[in-house]
Every structure is written in structure tokens, then in C-alpha cells.
Amino acid sequence: MMTIDTNAFLIIFTASLIAISCGLLGVFMMLRKMSMTGDAISHAVLPGIVIGFFISGTQRGIEVIIGAGLLGILATLIIDWLRKKAKVQLDASIGITFTLLFAIGIILINMLAYKVDLDQECVLYGEIAYLPIDLWITKSGFSLGPRITWLAVLNLLLVITFIWLLFKELKLTSFDESFGIVLGIPAGAINLALMSMVSYTTVSSFEAVGAILVVALLVVPPATAFLWTKQIKSLIKLTIGIGIGISVIGYYLAFWLDSSIAGMMVSVAGFVFLTSAVLTSKKSKFKFGTQSKEEAFSS
Amino acid sequence: MEDFLYFFSFQDSSILFIVMGITLLGIGSAYVGTFSFLDNKALLGDAISHAVLPGICLGFILAGEKNPFYIVGGAIFSGALATFLSSWLKENTKLSEDSIIAVILSVFFGFGIVLLTMIQKTGNPEMAGLNQFIFGNAIGILEEDLWVYGSLSLLIILTLSLLLKEFSLLVFNAEYGKAIGFPMKGIRVVFNILMILSVVIGIQAIGVVLMAALLITPGAAARFWTDRLGTLLILAALFAIISGIVGTYISFIIPQMPTGPWVVVSLSTLALISFLFAPKKGVLFRFISRQSYLKKTHKEHVLKSLYKAMEKQKSGLQIQELLSMYPVHKTETLKSIKTLNKINQLTVKEGFIELNESGKKEAKRIVRLHRLWELYLNEYMNIAPDHVHDSAEKLEHLITPELEELLDNRLNYPKLDPHQENIPRDHDDH
Numbered sequence: 271m272m273t274i275d276t277n278a279f280l281i282i283f284t285a286s287l288i289a290i291s292c293g294l295l296g297v298f299m300m301l302r303k304m305s306m307t308g309d310a311i312s313h314a315v316l317p318g319i320v321i322g323f324f325i326s327g328t329q330r331g332i333e334v335i336i337g338a339g340l341l342g343i344l345a346t347l348i349i350d351w352l353r354k355k356a357k358v359q360l361d362a363s364i365g366i367t368f369t370l371l372f373a374i375g376i377i378l379i380n381m382l383a384y385k386v387d388l389d390q391e392c393v394l395y396g397e398i399a400y401l402p403i404d405l406w407i408t409k410s411g412f413s414l415g416p417r418i419t420w421l422a423v424l425n426l427l428l429v430i431t432f433i434w435l436l437f438k439e440l441k442l443t444s445f446d447e448s449f450g451i452v453l454g455i456p457a458g459a460i461n462l463a464l465m466s467m468v469s470y471t472t473v474s475s476f477e478a479v480g481a482i483l484v485v486a487l488l489v490v491p492p493a494t495a496f497l498w499t500k501q502i503k504s505l506i507k508l509t510i511g512i513g514i515g516i517s518v519i520g521y522y523l524a525f526w527l528d529s530s531i532a533g534m535m536v537s538v539a540g541f542v543f544l545t546s547a548v549l550t551s552k553k554s555k556f557k558f559g560t561q562s563k564e565e566a567f568s569s
Numbered sequence: 570m571e572d573f574l575y576f577f578s579f580q581d582s583s584i585l586f587i588v589m590g591i592t593l594l595g596i597g598s599a600y601v602g603t604f605s606f607l608d609n610k611a612l613l614g615d616a617i618s619h620a621v622l623p624g625i626c627l628g629f630i631l632a633g634e635k636n637p638f639y640i641v642g643g644a645i646f647s648g649a650l651a652t653f654l655s656s657w658l659k660e661n662t663k664l665s666e667d668s669i670i671a672v673i674l675s676v677f678f679g680f681g682i683v684l685l686t687m688i689q690k691t692g693n694p695e696m697a698g699l700n701q702f703i704f705g706n707a708i709g710i711l712e713e714d715l716w717v718y719g720s721l722s723l724l725i726i727l728t729l730s731l732l733l734k735e736f737s738l739l740v741f742n743a744e745y746g747k748a749i750g751f752p753m754k755g756i757r758v759v760f761n762i763l764m765i766l767s768v769v770i771g772i773q774a775i776g777v778v779l780m781a782a783l784l785i786t787p788g789a790a791a792r793f794w795t796d797r798l799g800t801l802l803i804l805a806a807l808f809a810i811i812s813g814i815v816g817t818y819i820s821f822i823i824p825q826m827p828t829g830p831w832v833v834v835s836l837s838t839l840a841l842i843s844f845l846f847a848p849k850k851g852v853l854f855r856f857i858s859r860q861s862y863l864k865k866t867h868k869e870h871v872l873k874s875l876y877k878a879m880e881k882q883k884s885g886l887q888i889q890e891l892l893s894m895y896p897v898h899k900t901e902t903l904k905s906i907k908t909l910n911k912i913n914q915l916t917v918k919e920g921f922i923e924l925n926e927s928g929k930k931e932a933k934r935i936v937r938l939h940r941l942w943e944l945y946l947n948e949y950m951n952i953a954p955d956h957v958h959d960s961a962e963k964l965e966h967l968i969t970p971e972l973e974e975l976l977d978n979r980l981n982y983p984k985l986d987p988h989q990e991n992i993p994r995d996h997d998d999h
Binding site: 300303304305306308309313352355356357358359361362364365366369370372373374376377380480483485486488489490492493496497524527528529530532533534535536537539540543544547550551 | 606609610611612614615654658661662663664665667668669670671672674675676677678679680681682683684685686687690704778779781782784785786788789823825826827829830831833834837840844845850852
């Protein structure tokens with residue numbers, strides 16, 4: 271029987287929080303045509319995570335977050351350097367940067383395998399299913415609930431604060447960077463701040479959903495929302511809705527098929543995306559109000 | 570060292586086989602990758618390499634074992650689906666190409682992970698082999714599989730070599746190709762199939778996550794050394810082979826170490842060396858040539874100022890006067906004076922600078938070029954005399970003697986520029 275027990279609720283709740291954090295940042299990444307940079311960052315933070323793990327000896331250390339944050343910013347800077355100074359085209363710069371940093375991360379994991387409790391699978395899939403047993407226990411022995419859920423709450427609060435504080439700046443620089451610069455908005459600094467938030471969100475979520483699937487949550491819900499609306503406020507609302515929806519459906523499907531929860535969330539998101547793409551496509555009959563090119567020509 | 574000799578003397582025939590396989594695979598991927606790099610579609614390769622994962626898993630589920638035919642078939646199927654979807658989405662939605670690639674990549678990979686965990690839960694002992702597809706393990710490739718992948722690589726290399734002209738048209742000028750009657754759509758389909766095939770083969774050694782590097786990096790690095798397509802392809806292949814062998818060697822001496830990351834690290838090292846040190850396009854070379862150009866222009870500006878002073882009937886300039894003309898470039902000005910002094914174009918006596926004969930000649934040449942160009946812009950381009958100075962300020966450093974002769978001829982050896990200033994010549998009496 272599929273009933274809502276505490277564990278299921280906790281997993282769905284945490285997954286939704288993560289999906290919302292990623293989606294909110296993803297909206298701005300998508301508007302800036304930087305989705306692949308987001309993908310690159312989420313791969314590139316891996317060596318930072320491993321080094322942070324190694325230094326602090328625990329996955330809870332602040333070193334892990336600092337390491338990942340630094341690597342995320344480093345990746346953005348390398349991509350920029352390759353593009354502007356070495357004059358490599360943008361897509362190739364992204365490809366070269368993230369594969370190199372991710373490769374270094376995997377090598378570090380293998381070399382430090384005995385010292386670091388981190389394996390390749392964890393990096394890929396995450397372990398959200400084990401969330402209810404990974405509790406945050408205070409020194410007096412009082413259990414405050416799952417650690418990862420708390421991390422996700424903190425992450426979401428930070429993301430919301432970030433967007434609330436910089437909403438105008440983010441919006442302007444996303445739609446028209448040069449206009450933003452004319453108005454005196456430091457576009458470069460805003461960009462770096464956004465990249466830092468993406469790195470932080472990646473590292474905060476990777477234990478739960480895996481470093482690579484973070485990308486899907488960053489990209490797919492905003493892209494799906496974009497198919498339906500171009501208005502930034504509706505984009506954000508729809509992205510949040512999709513994030514919650516895929517968490518609920520993904521969890522139950524994974525439970526039913528006995529499979530990876532994070533993977534299933536992404537698959538559901540992919541299904542929703544494809545359905546939306548078909549329904550809203552230029553040739554679709556479902557799209558009302560506008561006439562497709564062919565009809566316009568024949569009439 | 571012993572390991573090194575054992576590996577590279579190829580006493581072990583299986584090592585020889587694997588190295589040969591890696592070589593073929595490297596050439597194939599580098600070829601295909603270089604074309605897609607030139608086509609500005611580098612990241613499509615990344616999307617396809619992630620997208621073959623569910624196909625591989627499906628092939629495994631259908632065959633119940635790691636059968637190369639099922640796996641290649643499944644991978645081709647899901648790779649083709651991903652390629653088709655990305656071009657469909659591009660045509661039918663308003664999403665940017667970047668978002669489309671990111672969506673395809675992550676959704677296919679996510680679905681692949683779902684299938685992989687489902688296979689894992691069934692406890693099939695062959696499963697261990699499937700994990701190798703994620704990070705690659707060249708040493709683990711079975712000899713009989715190697716035959717399949719080796720001949721597929723050969724097929725890719727042959728097709729690309731035979732259809733070199735068609736594919737160059739595709740990436741450099743598809744419109745033109747269409748106009749002269751080449752079936753460009755068909756060529757694109759063949760190219761996409763080759764790309765998927767090379768991904769399927771490549772992931773054996775390097776894994777789905779990092780496969781993009783084998784497609785993108787060799788071409789991007791080789792592009793720094795040459796402008797010729799043939800050389801570019803050969804260099805890219807060479808880079809891929811070297812790093813393929815390095816990666817294989819390291820996963821041979823360190824057990825449990827996947828091949829892919831090391832291939833990527835050595836490829837990236839080669840790429841970094843290319844970016845920095847390649848002649849002409851390298852960062853270092855461009856930096857040096859920019860610096861020497863700046864030095865040259867500054868030297869020429871100093872000469873010009875001295876000449877203009879002479880036109881105002883002064884014999885030279887005080888160092889302080891000259892420095893105050895370029896208030897933000899004081900050190901550069903001093904340096905220019907020093908070099909000009911060394912090559913005997915000017916003399917400095919108690920803080921007063923005068924041009925020598927050779928310096929005068931050089932200064933005349935620069936002022937002449939400046940004023941000739943101003944006159945040309947004014948007469949032939951109908952640009953007002955008060956708008957021609959800035960362009961001449963740049964061109965005076967670039968005009969060659971041949972071009973000067975041509976300008977002079979076209980303007981009929983003029984005496985005055987648009988500002989009614991004298992255009993100085995060597996036979997003038999100054």
C-alpha cells in the first residue's frame with residue numbers, strides 16, 4: 271500500500287525543496303542562455319567537494335561547501351579565460367573545462383578512496399532514499415530530524431533571499447546585459463554571484479540527488495515553464511509547481527518500480543517537458559490564438 | 570619502470586590489441602569531433618554521449634548480458650532519438666539551443682540512471698561490466714568486443730576520409746553545397762550516424778560522462794596549430810591517440826583506476842600547451858606580438874612628435890616637453906627614447922633631443938603615410954578633413970611600401986594634405 275508515511279513525506283518534501291532551489295536559479299540561467307554553463311559548474315565542483323571532504327574528514331564540514339564554491343567560480347573563470355583570452359569558441363570552452371575538472375574529481379576520489387567515504391555512484395545518483403536514517407543529532411542526543419532536509423531548507427532560504435534581494439538586477443541583466451550595464455548594474459559581479467549560488471546549490475544537493483542530476487533540476491523545469499509562458503513571474507511560479515509535481519510523482523514511481531528516486535524525478539520531468547513541447551509546438555493544433563506559418567501561407 | 574617496459578614492449582598480445590583499439594577509437598572520435606567542433610556543434614556530442622546510456626541499458630536488458638551488438642544497437646537507437654529530438658525542439662519551440670542540449674542531456678542521463686538502478690536491483694552478475702560505461706575502462710574491454718569496436722572505428726575513419734569533401738561542405742558552407750546539388754540533408758544524417766557510432770565506441774574507454782572531451786578537446790587544441798583541414802585532422806587524431814595510450818597505461822598500472830579521467834587529463838594538458846604556446850594563435854605568442862607592436866607604434870609616435878617640432882622651426886624637444894605629450898605613457902616614452910638613441914635615430918644632449926639623419930628619414934616616412942592616408946580618405950571616401958585623423962593615426966603604422974607607392978600614384982604625388990600641411994619626401998630640403 272502506498273500511504274503517506276513520515277519517510278515518504280520527508281523524502282518528497284526534501285526533493286521538492288531541492289527542485290525549487292535549483293529551478294529558481296535555473297530560470298535565470300536559462301534566460302541568460304547559460305544552461306550549459308550550469309551543467310559545467312555542477313560537474314566542475316566535484317574536485318572541490320573531494321578536497322573539502324579530505325581536509326575536513328567529514329561530509330558535513332564547511333570546507334566542502336567552500337571547496338565546491340571555489341571550484342564553481344574557478345570553472346566560470348576558466349571558461350571566460352578560454353573564450354576571451356585564448357579565443358576558443360564558447361561551447362568548446364565549456365566542454366573542455368567541465369570534462370577536465372570532473373576528471374580530476376574522479377581521479378581524486380579513486381586516489382583517496384580509502385580515506386574518503388565517497389564513491390563514484392554516490393556522486394552520480396545521490397542517496398535520497400537513505401535520507402530518513404541520516405539524522406542530525408545534537409550533542410545532548412536529541413534528534414532534530416534528517417540532516418539533508420535541514421540543508422535543503424537552508425539552501426532554499428538562501429536562494430530565495432538571493433533572488434529577492436537582487437531580483438531587479440538579475441532580471442535586467444538576464445534580458446539585456448548591455449542595458450543593465452548602462453543603468454550602472456555591475457553585470458560581471460551579478461553573474462559571479464549567480465554562479466556562486468549555483469555552485470553552492472549543487473554541493474548542498476549532490477548528496478541527495480547526485481551531482482549530474484542536479485543539472486536536470488536546474489534545466490528541465492525552467493525550460494518546461496518557458497514553453498508555456500515568457501513572463502518572468504509566471505515562469506518562476508510554474509517552475510516551482512513543476513518542481514513539486516515531479517518530486518511527488520517521481521517518488522511514487524521509483525517506489526513502485528524499485529528504482530533511483532532522483533533518476534525517476536528527472537524522467538518524469540523529461541516526460542512533462544516533452545508533452546509540453548508537443549502541445550505548445552509551432553505546428554500543434556492545441557495551440558490556440560496563433561496561426562502557424564503553413565496556415566498563414568495557404569489562406 | 571618494469572611496468573612501463575612490459576606495457577610498451579607489447580610482449581603481452583592483449584595489451585597490443587587494446588592499444589591498437591584505443592588508437593583506432595581515438596582517430597575516429599577525433600575526426601568526427603573535429604568536424605562537429607568546426608560546425609559549432611561541440612556540445613551536441615556531449616548530449617549524445619549522455620544520451621546513449623539508456624540505450625545501452627535497454628540493450629543489456631534485452632540481451633540479458635553484455636552483448637556488443639545489442640549494446641551498440643541500443644546506443645545507436647537512443648543516440649539517434651536524442652539527435653532527432655534536439656533538432657525537432659530547435660525547429661518547433663522557442664528554446665535556445667543551449668537549453669535544448671542541457672535538457673536532452675540530463676533527461677536521457679536521468680532515465681539511464683533509472684534503468685541502471687533497476688538492472689542493479691536484479692542482481693545480474695554481468696552488471697559489473699555495465700558500470701564501466703560510466704567512467705570507461707579500456708583494460709576491461711574483452712578481446713572479442715574489441716574486434717567489433719575496432720572495425721566500427723575503421724568504418725568511421727574510412728567513411729570520413731572518402732566523404733571528406735562532402736563533410737567539409739557541410740561544416741563550412743552548407744548553403745553553397747545545397748546550391749551546387751549536394752544532398753546536404755542526407756550528408757547531415759550520415760554525419761550524425763557517424764557521431765553516434767563514435768560515441769558508442771568511445772565510451773568503452775572513456776565513459777559517457779567524459780566522452781565529450783574526446784570529441785571536443787582534440788579538435789579545439791589542434792585548431793591552434795594549423796588552418797588547413799588535413800593537418801588539423803591528423804593533429805587532432807594524434808592528440809587523441811597519445812592521451813588514449815596514457816590513460817590506458819595508467820589504468821593498467823593502477824588497478825581500479827578508470828581510464829576516462831586520465832585520458833581527459835592528458836588531453837587537456839595537450840590542449841593547454843596548445844592554447845598557451847602555439848605559434849600565431851597561442852596566448853603567449855599573441856601577447857608578445859601585441860607588446861612589440863605597441864612598442865613600435867610608440868617609437869613611431871616619438872619620432873613623429875620630434876618631426877612636427879622641426880616643422881615648427883625648432884631643432885628638437887626637451888625630454889620634459891616630450892613626456893608631457895604622453896602623460897599616461899611616461900615609462901614607455903623613456904624606453905622608446907632609449908631604443909631610438911641606441912639605433913642612432915636620435916641624440917640626447919643634456920635633456921634635449923634631436924633627430925639624426927636616419928631618424929629624420931624614418932620620421933618623414935611616418936608623417937608622410939599619415940598625411941597620404943588622410944588625403945586619400947578625404948578625396949576618395951569623401952570624409953571631411955576633420956574626421957580623417959583617427960584612422961590615419963592607426964594606419965600610419967601599417968601601410969607597407971607597396972601600398973604607399975600605390976597611394977602616392979593614385980593621388981598623383983600630392984604636396985599637401987587636407988589640412989594644407991606639407992607631405993614630406995626624402996628629396997625635400999629639410
